[in-house]
Amino acid sequence: MVESKHKWKAWLYLAPAIVLLLIFTVWPIFNTVHVAFQEGYNELSLIGGESTKYGFGNFVDVVKYPGFVTALKNTLLLCVLTVPISTILALVIAVCLNSIKPLSRFLQTIYFLPYVTNSIAIGMVFAAMFNIVGSNIGGEAELITTSGIINNVIEFFGGEPVNWINSGSSYWANITVMVVYIVWNALPFKILILLGGLQSVNKQYYDAAKVDGTSRFRVFTKITVPLLSPMLAYVVITGFIGGFKEYSSIVGIFGDDMGHSGNREMDTMVGYIQDNIDRWQGRASAAALILFGIIFIVTMINLYVSKKKTHY
Amino acid sequence: MKIVLQNLTKIFPGRNKKIKEEVVAVSDFTFEIPDGKLVGLLGPSGCGKSTTLYMISGLQKPTGGKIFFGDDDVTRLSAENRGVGLVFQNYALYPHMTVKQNILFPLQNLKGKDKLKKEVMIERAYTAAKLVQIDNLMDRKPSELSGGQQQRVAIARALVKMPKVLLLDEPLSNLDARLRLQTREEIRRIQKETGITTIFVTHDQEEAMSISDLIVVMKLGVVQQVGAPQEVYDNPTNLFVAKFLGTPPINVFEGKVEGEKLYIGDAAVLDVPGVSDQPVTVGIRPEGFEIDPNGPFVCNLQNVEIMGRDVSVVSTNEASLNPVIRSIVNSDNKIEMGETVTFSLKSHKVFLFSKEDESRIYF
Structure with missing residues (x-):
């Protein structure tokens, strides 16, 4: 330990980080709690305008507001769909990548690309891929002419093109696009973690299984998955946390109107907070606290389950 | 079942790509291991004894030569299909399974006509566990066992499928001196009781001499001498063998x-x-x-x-x-x-x- 004489030196070295954390992390957290419980909070109260009373009013407003319910529903739906899909896909890809010897460096770069690419940029590319042009132009039975690559592929195989994201598209088509996008975007990080886990598994377990004549499937389910369970738990927990904070991906595809119709039908929790932050800081803060509560509870459940299920 | 090694050779390609330096791990090894014997492969580290063992197990493919189990040529057979029991130097017990699950694992792999009823599997697991005297530890995890106990579990797991050949890679190297003495007697007893042709690898000449029916002394991939321990000790064919056997040394x-x-x-x-x-x-x-x-x-x-x-x-x-x-x-x-x-x-x-x-x- 540092001798007490030199303690001030330690604090000095820590000071820049502490100051920045206090200003940009700790203070906003306290302020959020403070604002969330101030009913009728507005910018005027900052400069000594009308005084506001403390209470749960903001929370009541938030929960009553139908847009918030939509946002909550969308967020939960995206979480529940994308976390399992991306985790399972990442596991399969990681296991495959781990068994490929040639080009492994090259492949590692390729699969990591989505992670280092701006999510708005990816969103725009996805929007272009799923786009259609000329839907319902001129009314009634006008044929849909597609330009998006996805619909081109569907048509190539003789399918009907789908209105994925444009005006008039269905909710589930929108959700499908979002799931594809989020899963794709979430894969690199998960693959990285799982691949790291796989590479640290003692090869002798596989040799032992081989000598005992274990089928590939059994090796995967009985040895690989249990030995990876700590990493799987980590990936699932961070996946849920990330999923609840989903926002920029939707902006990337639907723009900051959070939907094609202008009704914010694809809104998420963070989207709702962003939408309210300019005029209804109280509601935004209350929604942020609700989101925090949900993430906290889900993470606790995750930790509890993973403690029971993961090994050593 | 007897094991015949015919001109067995293993060459590893050099690690350095510029200098094509090959490593001859095992060179032209010809040897017949009689049925039901305990054979010790003995030599200093890097002499190719473990490589030989892994080639017999099927985990490594020989560069040249043939391996026979009985009269069957198994050279091209993969490890899964050879039906050998292998005990690894570090035991390689699955850390997430209990002792019982570890021992049952090879049996649960059996498919088709070899598939066993659950009761039969459990009975056989307990028989194997009793043989190595760990039947009171069946519900523990490997991390809750001592080195010697883990060793026994590994042997039980190798024996439970009733292999015709049991292979042990440095079975005693991770045990302390007292346990080593005890365990080597144990291995001898288990081998006698089961009558399984057993090959074990060691660099400890005392260990090899004390329990083997036959020892094979190797140096740099080449077999130096094969024989009963006493015979090799009394009649070394070269200076290396004479120096390698005996404490205090010659x-x-x-x-x-x-x-x-x-x-x-x-x-x-x-x-x-x-x-x-x-x-x-x-x-x-x-x-x-x-x-x-x-x-x-x-x-x-x-x-x-x-x-x-x-x-x-x-x-x-x-x-x-x-x-x-x-x-x-x-x-x-x-x-x-x-x-x-x-x-x-x-x-x-x-x-x-x-x-x-x-x-x-x-x-």
Whole structure:
């Protein structure tokens, strides 16, 4: 330990980080709690305008507001769909990548690309891929002419093109696009973690299984998955946390109107907070606290389950 | 089941791509392991003994040569289909499974007509566990077991599928000295009880000598000598084998043969009929010395260590290639603590080796 004489030196070295954390992390957290419980909070109260009373009013407003319910529903739906899909896909890809010897460096770069690419940029590319042009132009039975690559592929195989994201598209088509996008975007990080886990598994377990004549499937389910369970738990927990904070991906595809119709039908929790932050800081803060509560509870459940299920 | 190795060779490609330097791990190994025997593959690290074992298990593919189990050529058969039991040096117990699950695992892999009923599997797991005396630990995880217990679980897991061949890679190297003694007796007992042809790898000559029916001494991928432990000890074919076997190790001297007499330094220490005049390397087992005041071999006495039944006499001689000469004599001998000690030699404990290729010169 540092001798007490030199303690001030330690604090000095820590000071820049502490100051920045206090200003940009700790203070906003306290302020959020403070604002969330101030009913009728507005910018005027900052400069000594009308005084506001403390209470749960903001929370009541938030929960009553139908847009918030939509946002909550969308967020939960995206979480529940994308976390399992991306985790399972990442596991399969990681296991495959781990068994490929040639080009492994090259492949590692390729699969990591989505992670280092701006999510708005990816969103725009996805929007272009799923786009259609000329839907319902001129009314009634006008044929849909597609330009998006996805619909081109569907048509190539003789399918009907789908209105994925444009005006008039269905909710589930929108959700499908979002799931594809989020899963794709979430894969690199998960693959990285799982691949790291796989590479640290003692090869002798596989040799032992081989000598005992274990089928590939059994090796995967009985040895690989249990030995990876700590990493799987980590990936699932961070996946849920990330999923609840989903926002920029939707902006990337639907723009900051959070939907094609202008009704914010694809809104998420963070989207709702962003939408309210300019005029209804109280509601935004209350929604942020609700989101925090949900993430906290889900993470606790995750930790509890993973403690029971993961090994050593 | 007997195992036949025919010209077995394993060559690893060099790690450095620029210099094509191949590593010959095992070179032209031909050997027949009789049914039901316990065979020790013995040699210093890097001599190819583990590689040989892994080739027999099927985890490594030989570069050349053939492997037969009984009359079946299994060279091209993968590890899954050979049905060998293999105990790894670090045991490789699955850390997330209990002892019971670990032992059951090979049985649960069986498919089709070999598939067993659940009760049969459990019964067999318990039989195997009883054999290695761990049937009271079945619900523990490997991390809750001592090294010796883990070792037993690994053996039980290898035995439970009733393999025709049991392979053990350095089975005792991770155990402490006392447990090692105990476990090696255990391995001997289990092998006797099951009658499974067993091959184990070790670098500890004492371990190999004490429990094997046959030992194979290897050096740099080449088999040096095969035989019963005592036979190899009493009749080493070259200097390497003579040096490798025996504790304390054999004493080595510079010497020469002149007129059918062996000279160490200036002293003619032994008659060696039929050996032509030449410089030689002389190996004398510690028990090959006898205290004899009228003996021909005079050494400078350094120390006498009393070990109960025996006395270890430590002395030096200019011709010795080891720093000291260790001889073990019966404690009935009275040893005068003087400047020198005088020995006569037992001729069957003295070996002559060629200066050129270290091969044995018989007399």
